Amino acid sequence: MWRERLSRLPCLHNRPQLRTKEKIVALAIYRELATELLFHQDMPGYRDILGIMRSVAYELLPLGPNDCFLEPVERRNLHSINTASREFEIPFTVLWSALEENGMIPKGLHRSTAARMTFEAKSIADVASALLESGFANSDAQKRFALSARLAREVDTANFVPAEWLSMSQATMKFSTLNESLTAALADDGHLTEIEAPTQASPIRIRKADIEEFCRKYVLEPSFHKWVFRNTSLEPNGWLSSVGITPAIPEHRVGTNIYSMDSYTKASVARSARS
Known part of the structure; x- marks a missing residue:
């Protein structure tokens, strides 16, 4: 019953576009329910419900090993264009175009619609790998994106x-x-x-x-x-x-x-x- 109700929550299906630097967190999806259950997680039954919440989110959201959704995520099930863009260091629009060419996204979609879509992790990884192997890995666009990502990683409190x-x-x-x-x-x-x-x-x-x-x-x-x-x-x-x-x-x-x-x-x- 809990799984069925949670899987129908609008926030899991109609979530806003997640930007490159934004993380998917339980509070943003489950709101006060997540806070309440986490507070009582050591009481009988609560941890089981949290497990169902994690399982449903894992099936529907582009969560990966760098995310913590109620607890650390061990492996990735789904990718969005943004999460795949970060992982494979491919600009969003380049990967978006490649997915269109491979028939995984209808052409003519609005950017925000494409950004909300999710894909089986292996299928989008195959497209990204083929794109990199085709010569894109040494292109100006890829070098620009990789440099930007490196610069962002190097910024900390000290510098x-x-x-x-x-x-x-x-x-x-x-x-x-x-x-x-x-x-x-x-x-x-x-x-x-x-x-x-x-x-x-x-x-x-x-x-x-x-x-x-x-x-x-x-x-x-x-x-x-x-x-x-x-x-x-x-x-x-x-x-x-x-x-x-x-x-x-x-x-x-x-x-x-x-x-x-x-x-x-x-x-x-x-x-x-x-x-």
């Missing part, structure tokens, strides 16, 4: 310099937007280094130097489109597509189209050829 790190809201404002999901998506792909800072306020921090480097290389669609319209008086989407200027990072993957900085030069050349 944390607050001035070098921005809160999620501060980092997002550097892009002239309030859309924090964009910043999160760029961090999930290794464009930005994200850490759990050893501070009480705003523990999630983004490396300031990464923001500055990204802004030197890329421009978000709203700013670029405004420049195009001001300089051509043409509708940006149609004109840019007609002259072969496409986003370096597509909206479908991160929430907004992002262009490389050389798009300005390409647009200027195309405008001159048109006059």
